[in-house]
Amino acid sequence: MDTDLDRIAALAAARRDEFEVLCYTIDLLEDELPDAALDALIDQIAAPIIAAIDCTRCANCCRSLDVYLTPEDAARLGEALALPPAEVEARHIDRAAAARMGEWGRLRAHPCPFLDGTLCSLYPHRPETCRTYPALTPDFRWTLDDTLDGAGRCPIIYHVLDALVIAIEALERSHPPESPV
Ligand code: SF4
Ligand code: SF4
Structure with missing residues (x-):
């Protein structure tokens, strides 16, 4: 294929x-x-x-899509990165851009900053949209x-x-x- x-x-x-x-x-x-x-x-x-x-x-x-987040996704990211919620949000989450799309949050960067080569560096903690795509x-x-x-x-x-x-x-x-x- x-x-x-x-x-x-x-x-x-x-x-x-x-x-x-x-x-x-x-x-x-x-x-x-x-x-x-x-x-x-x-x-x-x-x-x-x-x-x-x-x-x-x-x-x-992971390289090309906007990754939208829920508060639960952000909490999992914090767990994976060992960062407090405010720090996760400051470093990685764009709330304003997400709000314009009616969403809670969105990862700031493309490609996704958690992509390591072609693998997800925090796979067990990845956001829900990553789990369900496509x-x-x-x-x-x-x-x-x-x-x-x-x-x-x-x-x-x-x-x-x-x-x-x-x-x-x-x-x-x-x-x-x-x-x-
Ligand atoms: S969090 Fe992991 S699965 Fe989701 S876009 Fe980033 S690298 Fe891909
Ligand atoms: S869902 Fe799989 S095949 Fe489709 S773009 Fe993502 S990694 Fe590639």
Whole structure:
């Protein structure tokens, strides 16, 4: 499975229109593929892709994404860094930028300051968003814009969308639109 980040970025850019049509089609298929069924399909498609991709050799999300934090995340960071909460906030957390996005806090720096090569230096204490990324389910249908934006950055997302194109085409063939009478 291709995990070369330059190639994934180029492929995702070249297929952007195709993936946008996919998202539009998924919106239209709400009756044939309700949210729970769509999430189940995504989990089925994603499982072998996630198993085949070694995130410890990639870390592109850690280099490129905003990491939003909760107070609980900040407390865990303090534990890992052996710093009091005020010091963690002063050094690492941008509350103002996060507030503009309706969030509690955000790590200040890109790449993430806790990234060591391609590994997380405080993995057991990492924030919740790091644990769930790329967060394909639940609610795949309602987070499609974020997923689409991640296709050029995350090989898992790219390959899930690639496989989903084929799965949705098969579904459309099995549910052809009714002909006008
Ligand atoms: S805290 Fe760890 S997992 Fe989260 S972005 Fe930083 S390096 Fe990556
Ligand atoms: S979640 Fe995606 S971008 Fe992050 S390390 Fe894994 S493959 Fe790379």
